[in-house]
Amino acid sequence: MSKRNVSRRQFLNYTLTGVGGFMAAGILMPMVRFAIDPVLKASASGGFIATSQKVSELTAEPIRVDYTFDQIDGWYESQVTNTAWVYKADDGNIVALSPVCKHLGCTVAWNTDKEHPEQFFCPCHMGRYEKSGVNVPGTPPSKPLDVYETQVKDGILYLGLLKPHKGA
Numbered sequence: 001m002s003k004r005n006v007s008r009r010q011f012l013n014y015t016l017t018g019v020g021g022f023m024a025a026g027i028l029m030p031m032v033r034f035a036i037d038p039v040l041k042a043s044a045s046g047g048f049i050a051t052s053q054k055v056s057e058l059t060a061e062p063i064r065v066d067y068t069f070d071q072i073d074g075w076y077e078s079q080v081t082n083t084a085w086v087y088k089a090d091d092g093n094i095v096a097l098s099p100v101c102k103h104l105g106c107t108v109a110w111n112t113d114k115e116h117p118e119q120f121f122c123p124c125h126m127g128r129y130e131k132s133g134v135n136v137p138g139t140p141p142s143k144p145l146d147v148y149e150t151q152v153k154d155g156i157l158y159l160g161l162l163k164p165h166k167g168a
C-alpha cells in the first residue's frame with residue numbers, strides 16, 4: 001500500500017479549487033438559465049385559446065368575450081386578459097373582431113353611439129366601424145378591425161391569431 005503525502009499547499013489548492021468551482025457554478029447556472037430560458041420554452045403562438053363562451057349562445061348581436069392566457073415576455077411570465085367582439089354572421093360563421101381601434105389603439109365598443117346605432121364606436125376620436133368591422137369612411141380609422149381566427153371545440157369558442165380584415 002503506497003502512502004501519498006499531500007502537502008499543505010496542495011491540500012489548500014484542491015480545497016479552494018473545489019469550493020471556488022462550486023460557488024462559481026452556483027452563481028453562473030442561474031444566469032445561464034436566465035439568459036436562455038425563453039429559447040428553451042415551447043412557444044404557444046399559433047395555438048388557439050379557449051374562451052368561456054358557448055357557441056350555442058352566440059347570436060347576430062356582437063357580445064364582448066374575454067379570454068385569458070399565459071404570456072411569456074422574455075423571462076417574465078404573466079396572465080393576460082384580452083377581449084374580442086363576437087357574433088354569428090348571416091351565413092352562420094362566427095365573426096370575432098379585435099376591440100383595438102385601428103386609428104390610435106383605443107378600445108371600441110358595440111352600439112354605444114346613439115347617433116350611429118348598430119356600429120362599433122371608438123370614443124377617443126369618434127371612430128366608427130360597421131358591424132362587419134369595416135371602418136366607416138370619413139371617420140378617423142383608415143383600416144378595418146383585425147379579425148381573430150376561430151375554432152369550435154365541444155361547443156366552446158376558441159380564439160386564435162389576429163389577422164388583417166379581408167375587407168381591408
Ligand code: FES
Pocket residue numbers: 101102103104105106122123124125126127128140141
Ligand atoms: S383611437 Fe379610435 S378613433 Fe382615434
